[in-house]
Amino acid sequence: MSETNNEAVRSRTTHEQRSLQDASSERKLAPLVPAAEDPNRALVELTHVEKHFGDLHVLKDINLRVTKGEVLVVVGPSGSGKSTMCRTINRLETIDSGDIRIDGKPLPQEGKELANLRAEVGMVFQSFNLFANKTILDNVTLAPIKVRHMPKKEAEDLAMDLLARVGVDSQAAKMPSQLSGGQQQRVAIARALAMRPKVMLFDEPTSALDPEMVNEVLDVMVELAHEGMTMICVTHEMGFARKAADRIVFMANGQILEENTPEEFFEHPKTERAKDFLSKILTH
Amino acid sequence: MSETNNEAVRSRTTHEQRSLQDASSERKLAPLVPAAEDPNRALVELTHVEKHFGDLHVLKDINLRVTKGEVLVVVGPSGSGKSTMCRTINRLETIDSGDIRIDGKPLPQEGKELANLRAEVGMVFQSFNLFANKTILDNVTLAPIKVRHMPKKEAEDLAMDLLARVGVDSQAAKMPSQLSGGQQQRVAIARALAMRPKVMLFDEPTSALDPEMVNEVLDVMVELAHEGMTMICVTHEMGFARKAADRIVFMANGQILEENTPEEFFEHPKTERAKDFLSKILTH
Amino acid sequence: MNGFLQLFSQYDVLGAFLVNIELTLWSALFSMILGVILVVMRISPISSLRVVAGAYVELFKNLPLTIIMVFMVLGAYAQLKLSFSDTFATNFFWLAVTGLSLYTAAFVCESLRSGINTVPIGQAEAARALGLGFMQSATEIILPQAFRGSVAPLGNTLIALLKNSTVAAAASVSTETSSLMSQMIEFRPDVIIQIFLIFAFGYVILIIPIGMLTTYLSNKLAVRR
Amino acid sequence: ACGADETGKIRIGIKFDQPGLGFKKSGTYVGFDVDVAKYIAKKLGYSEDEIVWKEAPSKQREAMLQNGDVDMILASYSITDERKKAVSFAGPYFVAGQDLLVRKDDQSINGPEDLNGKRLCSVTGSTSAATVKEKFASEVQLMEQPGYAECATALFSGIVDAVTTDDIILAGLASASRGKLRVVGKPFTQEYYGVGIKKGDTKLAVKINNAIVDMIQDGSWENAVSDNTKGTDYTPDVRYNPPTPNEGEDA
Amino acid sequence: MADTSNSVLFDAPGPKGRRTIRIANWVAGIVFAVVLVLILMRLHNPPDGENQLSWELWKPALEREAWTDFYLPGLWMTVKATVLAVVGAVAFGLVFGVGRLLPNTLLRGISAIIVEFCRAVPVLLLMIFFWRWFAFAGLPDPSYWAVVLALVLYNGSVVAELVRSGVGNLPGGQREASLALGLTETQSLVQIEVPQAVYAMLPAAVTQLVVVLKDTALGSIIMYTDLLQESRRLGSMYFNILQTLVMAAVIYFIACWLLSRLAEWLPERMQQRTAAPAEPEPLAPIAAGDASNVNQIAVAKEVEELPFGGAPRKYHVHHRGTNASIRNWRRTRYEQGYDVEHPETEEQHDRGAGKPGTPQAPDPKLSSREHEHSDHGTVFKRGDNIGGGRTSLGAKPKI
């Protein structure tokens, strides 16, 4: 079934993609990702990361290395620590021990440097988290203006560019609550991209969406992957994982149990936990 | 793709089922359904049922007949009146005209008779609706004690029996909020079963659940179907529909548009609406 | 300083607080009773009862307590001859209690109703679907949950009542704290700030524990959903 | 106070809420205090539209004079030694006495001694009721109300039997009562109503005293009293009235 | 708030039920009418005193002069005090509400003490004190400023709590999203959280306006010439004080009632601009420093009624966001009793007891609740426990 599922995703994607490309050919858009330099540089590197919530050991000796341009998909049962790991990468969650490096530099602990680092790591949340008191456009321009001190005009141009790219430019003046979930999530992606991040983190970006809207968001992500963005995605969308991932990481109980290519992982999971998980996730 | 989907459901189900049966073989459990008598008796019969909400015509001339032991699955787009129909059957919603009979008797309008009838129709809600102020065990024993005047001891034995059957007996002393959605829904099924209902109504029992928990609930429902329970299920789980349904009813716009066997319905939907609906529902 | 201490032997500050506490307790009792009656009327299926209770609540919620207190004396007592005792002090005390109770009952009713509103309709439907009757589902499922949801708003109402008891001054109760504070200020305007702080902290000391207790109870009893 | 141009005008503090003495009605001010104030102002060289009336509630009178909010106050302001520490007085222009107001048909009360076992109303914060209780009738029950109108209403409806305060105020109430109330007419204290002025302003005090003398002599004083107590058979205590204004002339 | 109180208790009545209801309806209606008539008769013909319904008494209370000389000037004074008090209260509330959220412990503590103090002292005491104090100090218009200042302090403290619970009620995601974009904590507070808290609190602030308006009537006790005082004066001219007070009451009622309607009309509009629940009932937390009781009331808000009074279908919300407590998430839940056991011990327990084949839910309670996950697009984000780790006074566990 996963095969067919995947096919369905693919067919829809190419369709959507075409129209997106149509849109982008009308205006000249800047590339989303800074030009690649050394393809083997580690952009994100976690070594021996440990994290407790009180008595609960949520991250156990996590080691992970994401190189430039790589698309990493993290899967695993609920509560296995996927979100926590994702959030430690831009220090929304502190770690107890271990080391996290972004683009070779250790994660700053606080203050301006931390804010600057966070600006380089884009994050997209399950629940969109658009700023409810700002219009779509303001949502996207806020950080460039406040953090990057970009002139308002320039920030707005950039924002309209990005909104066009994710296909919601016509909604720029609306409030977030007036958009559908899928549109909101695409705005959230544009908002993160506006900071020209080196790496993007996605924490279950589609699981709060109505089924009909899942694909419009996945399409944007697929395109982003194609453009060479470095991405870490926590997701349950196996079709997307198969299609876009360079590598799949399987977590359970706070540990990384498997790391493999999509083909290998889906066809020949090595651990019992992964087999069990796949059987659960793929049956309906 | 639906084929594979279906297969997956089947394979998992049998696996789970086996283990459920293992569990039940450890203790001797009473059968869930009173011994069958006349297989062709109509347990639930709706004739010319009409219902408005203000100007909105939600049920238009509904005619439906469910015989003993039959498993009826109701599908249809959102807002088509599936839930409303389901709820009229035990008069959580009143009807404007038409006739509803349960086991040959017309639906009482109020008072003790209505309560008694409702006791014979089990209902499982989308949002579980476990009594938040009672423990799991009390949730299940409440109605047998209060309505059926069963001695406490006996009711508790019965409840533990049923909880074991749905696999949550270890949680009996907890409060509902401490259980996962899947567990809560299974308790809700046990609670309905504790009244030894003649027919069970399920209103989208899995759509408020996290994906991983859907199957644990569907498994219980499948087993129930196998034991011969008469069931009316509103659901979007097509795998379940294919596997367990004797008949599928397709509703749209308050009308019953199609009634057919699962095979016929899925392979050769007769109406455009059904085709359209199926194409939407089966793509992801 | 000596004069200041002398002020307290001369004026019965504790006694004044006692008057306010008594006013509060009696009014709490009566407003609770009336509030329950109102809420029952308000949620009953009988529309005339609903209308009357609704009108009552709207009326008292939107009138200044001061006016109500004045009406108690000039309207209820002077015109309708509602009298509790031939002794003026007692009579005005009870008139003040009546006024406070009438006023607070509207808020009690709202608190209880918001408690009932915290019960999701699904709970009632589940109870009905299992064959529980009206009394059974009310006593077993709805009211226990509704009561727990009312704890916090009721606590807020009680605190408001204690503070409002000072308005009894408008109903000629002259022994309570605000009247006494006025008298003391009249007598010793030079220590006005100290006098005020004494009374203010009296209320802080009374109210903080009520608040803590309410919070504790409402968290403790809260229905987890 | 609200930004009206006050240069070249005289600001006089009066009560706004005492029928018969100082009362705001249809945008104008009426009452005995008002009449006296107008007369004084005229003698000081201010026409009627050069007067700015200000409300002077009992508890704010000293402060208003000290701040210079008003030039003088005529607001049933009794001359006392305590008050003279903070302000000066001119006058007195009237000697009031504490008296009782009762229902017209109630013949049982003819003096403060008759109040034993009866109910008496006074306004919050005044000492007049306490005086009655201490000196004349220890068995009396007291009720405090925020204003005299409330007391009078209570008297109407029978929940109290008498209202006590200065006789001229009671007379004002009685005159507004459509003949249903009467003043007993046996004042049992003396209150010397003075014109409150800024402390030590002897020059002004002399001018005011002269004006009051004039007023008494040309009969305007008599007229003012009778105008404002119309409909009652009230007469001021003749033992003290009209008074000799001699306050505040020595510094 | 969706009013489900009726449908929650009563089943839709059948024919017999409807008849009983109809009869009861008439009986009750007649009883109330009779009571009303009795009261009016009593007023018409009291044992002593005058007929309170006579036109002679009502006319002076209703005529033109009464309005131009008494009610309208009084109302103006009332409005003057109300408006200034509201403006002051909002300013006070914003300053100290934000003060209670600042990272600095000292500022937070001071704000907390001020707010809690102002909330506990009866407004009347404040008024009397300021009135006397200002009079002694020789300020002009002491009663006006006393009324305004007392109302500012009390209502400002309520607004402060509304701001705080508004910020606390925001889903944690709003703050996280701004941090993730590289904004600093203070920027996030100023740009994102406080504006939304203000939108969320606006309806409640309008409700609070009703309280302010009503409380100005206390000013009459300290001789402020507001509507109540003016109508008393009018009444002392014709001895129809009851009538004039009734008129004052009617004016107060209408003004407050209109404001209440406004407060009910606002939330829908405000909800578009905030991720916190915007509600007309001020859900100011009760006790010193603890705002957590908000969540019990919030549950009710999830039930939204359908247009024709039937039962709403989808209200199961398993995940709620909370902003204030994000750092203390687990401890607060533990304190609130969601977790009877520590998750870890329980998992082991589960595993030990779990029978083979029992569908093993991966630690159900915690995981399912933490993440905001909403049913079908409508994202309900509700405050779960407010003020958990951020307040100095009440953040400690209550037991």
Ligand SMILES: Nc1ncnc2c1ncn2[C@@H]1O[C@H](COP(=O)(O)OP(=O)(O)OP(=O)(O)O)[C@@H](O)[C@H]1O
């Ligand atoms: N702030 C917190 N405080 C305490 N415990 C937490 C907190 N956040 C997460 N947890 C716990 O840590 C564990 C890992 O959580 P995490 O959210 O990372 O899981 P996940 O893999 O993302 O799950 P899901 O698929 O449900 O999103 C869970 O047991 C969760 O209950």
Ligand SMILES: Nc1ncnc2c1ncn2[C@@H]1O[C@H](COP(=O)(O)OP(=O)(O)OP(=O)(O)O)[C@@H](O)[C@H]1O
């Ligand atoms: N109590 C009510 N008052 C008014 N309209 C209602 C009420 N309940 C349902 N409706 C409307 O009646 C129609 C049918 O609703 P119903 O819930 O039966 O649909 P459904 O098929 O169950 O949809 P879904 O798949 O979304 O659950 C919808 O348009 C709904 O908005």
Ligand SMILES: [Mg+2]
């Ligand atoms: Mg997660």
Ligand SMILES: [Mg+2]
């Ligand atoms: Mg439905």
